[in-house]
Amino acid sequence: MLAWLALSSPFVKRVQRNLAIATGALLGTVIAVPLSAHAQADLSGTWKIARDPSSIVGERGALPFTQEGAKRYKENMLKKAKKDFEFDLTTTHCSAPGVPRIMLTSQRFRIFQDPHIIMIGFEWNRFRRVIEMPTIPPQLSFGDERENAKLVGTKMGTSRGRWEGDTLVVVTDQFSDNTLIDGVVPHSFDLKITERIRLKDGQMLEDRVTIEDPEIFIKPWEVVLIYTRQPDAIFPEDACLDRVQGEPALPTQ
Numbered sequence: 001m002l003a004w005l006a007l008s009s010p011f012v013k014r015v016q017r018n019l020a021i022a023t024g025a026l027l028g029t030v031i032a033v034p035l036s037a038h039a040q041a042d043l044s045g046t047w048k049i050a051r052d053p054s055s056i057v058g059e060r061g062a063l064p065f066t067q068e069g070a071k072r073y074k075e076n077m078l079k080k081a082k083k084d085f086e087f088d089l090t091t092t093h094c095s096a097p098g099v100p101r102i103m104l105t106s107q108r109f110r111i112f113q114d115p116h117i118i119m120i121g122f123e124w125n126r127f128r129r130v131i132e133m134p135t136i137p138p139q140l141s142f143g144d145e146r147e148n149a150k151l152v153g154t155k156m157g158t159s160r161g162r163w164e165g166d167t168l169v170v171v172t173d174q175f176s177d178n179t180l181i182d183g184v185v186p187h188s189f190d191l192k193i194t195e196r197i198r199l200k201d202g203q204m205l206e207d208r209v210t211i212e213d214p215e216i217f218i219k220p221w222e223v224v225l226i227y228t229r230q231p232d233a234i235f236p237e238d239a240c241l242d243r244v245q246g247e248p249a250l251p252t253q
Helices: 002-007 010-039 056-060 067-081 089-093 145-152 240-244
Strands: 045-049 109-113 117-122 128-132 158-164 167-173 192-199 204-212 221-230
Touching: 089 240
Parallel strands: 128 158
Antiparallel strands: 045 109, 045 221, 109 117, 117 128, 158 167, 167 192, 192 204, 204 221
């Protein structure tokens, strides 16, 4: 009897009511997280560029080169005309192509999407590109941004992504300066690439690429790349060095 009176007291009822409200709020929060995540587009799947651009210049037209940028571009074009590709380490040594050049590949790529990291697997040389999402800790910093780029710059740079509604925004910087934007267009340590990637109709993927490099270009410029969805498949082995050295695609007896 005393236990029943205690359970039915106004104090206990007030505590029970507050617990119920708190539990409901907690459940609402838990439920809201996946709903928010579901609002983000699912970019996963296999894609291929809709139109193979031989040069990003052809896609964009004349580029806004600085005097230094125009000089280096002309030098590369003259070497290419003589079939001297030593300036292009990707063609001669299968070196990492850099960004955005890897996204210009005529071969397929597959996007693997996770809340913490997005990985793009390319058919070309079975190459990988990693996009860090905000939950990944930042890389160790050694100095200001320019010195960091010189110290830890890589051919693929560092790609960091975030969601803006249904658009994946990817900023890539901290490059070394020995890759090319396409097959001939140069860049410096200060290259910064901003991509806005979104689904257009479920079967098409748009990558709106903004390119900034004050040493090479007088102003930022943009190119839009379109990809079409392909059937998912395991990519065959692709050994770039074998091609460069004239080896057959598959071993022969």
